[in-house]
Amino acid sequence: MGWGSVDRLDPALSGNGRVLATVVRRDMGDTVLLQEQPSGAILPLRQLRRQQPHRSPSLSWNGRYLALIVQQGPQRQVVIEDRATGRLHRLPLPGELVPERLSLAPDGRRIAIALEGGGRSRVQLFDLSVLLEPDLPAGLPVTGPGEAGP
Amino acid sequence: MRGPGGDRRALAVGVLRAGTLALPLLLAGCLAPMPRPLVGLNRRLEAAGPAAAPSLAGDWLALIVSRDGRDRIELVDLNRQQPVPLPGLERPDAQPLSVAVDARGERLAVVRQLEGRTELVLYRRNLMALQPVVLQPPGVPRRVALRADGRELAVEVSREGQGQVDLIDVP
Numbered sequence: 001m002g003w004g005s006v007d008r009l010d011p012a013l014s015g016n017g018r019v020l021a022t023v024v025r026r027d028m029g030d031t032v033l034l035q036e037q038p039s040g041a042i043l044p045l046r047q048l049r050r051q052q053p054h055r056s057p058s059l060s061w062n063g064r065y066l067a068l069i070v071q072q073g074p075q076r077q078v079v080i081e082d083r084a085t086g087r088l089h090r091l092p093l094p095g096e097l098v099p100e101r102l103s104l105a106p107d108g109r110r111i112a113i114a115l116e117g118g119g120r121s122r123v124q125l126f127d128l129s130v131l132l133e134p135d136l137p138a139g140l141p142v143t144g145p146g147e148a149g150p
Numbered sequence: 151m152r153g154p155g156g157d158r159r160a161l162a163v164g165v166l167r168a169g170t171l172a173l174p175l176l177l178a179g180c181l182a183p184m185p186r187p188l189v190g191l192n193r194r195l196e197a198a199g200p201a202a203a204p205s206l207a208g209d210w211l212a213l214i215v216s217r218d219g220r221d222r223i224e225l226v227d228l229n230r231q232q233p234v235p236l237p238g239l240e241r242p243d244a245q246p247l248s249v250a251v252d253a254r255g256e257r258l259a260v261v262r263q264l265e266g267r268t269e270l271v272l273y274r275r276n277l278m279a280l281q282p283v284v285l286q287p288p289g290v291p292r293r294v295a296l297r298a299d300g301r302e303l304a305v306e307v308s309r310e311g312q313g314q315v316d317l318i319d320v321p
Contacts, residue, residue: 009292009313010306011304017297020304100202101202104206106208110206114202121200121202124195125187126185127188
């Protein structure tokens with residue numbers, strides 16, 4: 001794989017375990033790396049170049065969505081790359097809060113973000129159902145509001 | 151040569167054209183779906199104290215909350231919007247560093263400092279049992295992630311100053 005001597009940090013697994021995200025320490029800044037498991041084959045990311053350092057990657061069930069914190073000029077931003085469409089969703093955050101860590105629910109419906117601001121750290125949850133299609137395990141029906149789950 | 155009336159017409163056409171181009175972008179910006187903060191839940195989390203290191207899976211949120219000068223792990227049932235008890239997990243002399251939960255809220259993987267060393271443990275809620283996870287070769291765990299079904303760990307491990315990632319099957 002050729003990654004033996006490179007620092008690898010911040011691992012995240014897709015819900016089905018078929019995709020591994022890690023942050024690789026490189027000259028250009030910490031960069032997220034996606035790999036298929038167990039082959040180790042590298043999966044392309046289209047939208048995240050020149051937004052290093054990357055931190056706190058988190059994957060949905062099938063690895064369709066990759067949420068992470070990127071650097072945009074002087075600001076940290078939370079973004080979600082939809083690997084199926086190539087689209088990059090940017091999540092606006094309230095006030096002057098700075099994202100530190102995040103965790104995307106495997107179905108992609110919610111995200112928890114650890115934020116720093118005003119001398120205090122907090123965790124806030126956001127509903128993403130208007131933004132993302134669910135990424136569910138194969139064979140599960142998609143249920144909408146008012147419908148009973150399986 | 152164009153007279154003043156022609157300039158005004160050209161300006162009007164230019165403004166109209168720019169407006170026609172800008173309007174869809176403006177509308178798209180206004181109408182773009184936005185993530186919605188879960189206000190009630192966020193208020194409860196805020197009231198619980200400073201918090202960090204979230205792990206979200208299924209209807210469960212695990213996180214590290216600071217209270218009374220001590221960091222502790224909390225597991226929140228998002229449907230009931232209440233933390234659930236974790237008997238046998240907490241020790242007053244342990245400092246949690248990282249936590250991960252599976253989608254059923256049954257398994258928690260924890261990196262914690264205890265008695266001067268850093269260890270990785272797996273907590274099974276239904277058994278109320280804590281089990282150490284041995285790293286081979288030995289190293290210092292830093293951060294942990296758990297597959298949604300709780301059957302595999304991904305662990306950031308420091309070995310001789312270098313960050314590595316171990317994948318560990320969990321029976």
